[in-house]
Amino acid sequence: MTQTATPAKSTPGLFKRNPPIAGEAEAIEAAKNGDPEAFSKLYTLHKRRVYTLCLRMLGNVSEAEDMTQEAFLHLFRKLGSFRGESAFSTWLHRLTVNLVLMHLRKKGLNLVSLEETINPSEEDAPKRDFGSRDPVLASSVDRVALERAVASLPPGYRMVFVLHDVEGFEHNEIATMLNCSTGNSKSQLHKARLRLRELLRENSEIALTEGEAA
Amino acid sequence: MPLPSDINFDTLKPEEFEQYLPDLFANGSGKVSEDPRLKQFLDNHPDCAALVNDLETIAEHARSLFQVAADPSDKVWQNIQNKLQQGGLEENEGPELA
Numbered sequence: 001m002t003q004t005a006t007p008a009k010s011t012p013g014l015f016k017r018n019p020p021i022a023g024e025a026e027a028i029e030a031a032k033n034g035d036p037e038a039f040s041k042l043y044t045l046h047k048r049r050v051y052t053l054c055l056r057m058l059g060n061v062s063e064a065e066d067m068t069q070e071a072f073l074h075l076f077r078k079l080g081s082f083r084g085e086s087a088f089s090t091w092l093h094r095l096t097v098n099l100v101l102m103h104l105r106k107k108g109l110n111l112v113s114l115e116e117t118i119n120p121s122e123e124d125a126p127k128r129d130f131g132s133r134d135p136v137l138a139s140s141v142d143r144v145a146l147e148r149a150v151a152s153l154p155p156g157y158r159m160v161f162v163l164h165d166v167e168g169f170e171h172n173e174i175a176t177m178l179n180c181s182t183g184n185s186k187s188q189l190h191k192a193r194l195r196l197r198e199l200l201r202e203n204s205e206i207a208l209t210e211g212e213a214a
Numbered sequence: 215m216p217l218p219s220d221i222n223f224d225t226l227k228p229e230e231f232e233q234y235l236p237d238l239f240a241n242g243s244g245k246v247s248e249d250p251r252l253k254q255f256l257d258n259h260p261d262c263a264a265l266v267n268d269l270e271t272i273a274e275h276a277r278s279l280f281q282v283a284a285d286p287s288d289k290v291w292q293n294i295q296n297k298l299q300q301g302g303l304e305e306n307e308g309p310e311l312a
Contacts, residue, residue: 036298039298040291043291043294047285047286047290047291048283048284048285049283051283051284051285051286051290052283052284055284056279064286065286065287065289065290068286068290069290069293069294069297072294073294073297073298076298142275143275143278143279146272146275146276146278146279147279150276150279161276165272165273165276165277166276166277166279171240183216186236186237186239186240187236189236189239189240190235190236190239190269193269193272193273194269196272197265197268197269197272200272
């Protein structure tokens with residue numbers, strides 16, 4: 001099977017920057033024919049990517065594992081429809097994102113439109129002031145602090161932040177995925193970054209206070 | 215708020231800047247701090263410049279989230295295998311794929 005590479009992006013995402021993997025095409029064909037070893041191989045090749053994406057989008061280990069399970073079960077069900085028109089990893093990424101979105105809609109978000117559901121409540125919204133200058137923010141941003149801050153974002157903010165800043169999707173792609181406007185995607189991303197700034201500043205202030213008390 | 219085509223960056227107020235910031239980040243390279251049209255404004259408004267630097271720092275560090283990926287626990291594959299053995303490949307509700 002010939003697989004077409006996806007076009008390069010300026011900020012490629014977790015899936016998009018990965019070229020086809022050796023042995024993947026053969027495993028896909030074998031899995032289409034019901035070969036359990038091939039299923040196992042596809043799982044081994046892609047479990048980390050799928051789980052990491054779910055974890056970033058959901059911010060919860062238990063839900064992320066449940067969605068990883070669902071993603072692979074859907075993958076095996078739908079594998080026959082994979083024609084190789086896009087990279088397998090891109091196809092799997094789309095499937096996973098769609099499943100997570102469907103999961104979030106089912107979690108009590110189904111009574112309002114998605115445009116509304118990706119807007120968090122006012123109390124979760126970032127403050128609109130610029131705040132004072134914080135020369136220590138850049139030095140205090142480490143991966144663990146950022147991961148923790150991202151995990152505590154409201155779901156709508158986290159979704160757009162992960163898709164844009166982590167996964168590298170463009171606003172028009174996110175708008176299509178989330179069924180919202182491009183302007184809404186831009187606005188949500190900006191609010192997510194503002195909220196992260198607040199969370200990281202709070203984190204650095206706590207660290208400073210604890211350092212002074214020690 | 216979308217960035218007007220006839221905007222005058224020399225007379226921009228901080229409140230207006232904040233409204234246009236999502237579009238300023240979305241357009242161009244995403245490096246608002248390096249936008250020559252905004253150099254004078256950011257020089258004159260250090261709090262706005264600090265905000266821009268902080269948001270750019272956050273966006274840059276977001277990419278580092280790629281570097282460490284986690285594995286699901288072994289029970290995930292066990293559950294998948296159990297479902298497959300129970301006929302879990304039968305069609306049920308799920309997202310449509312192109």
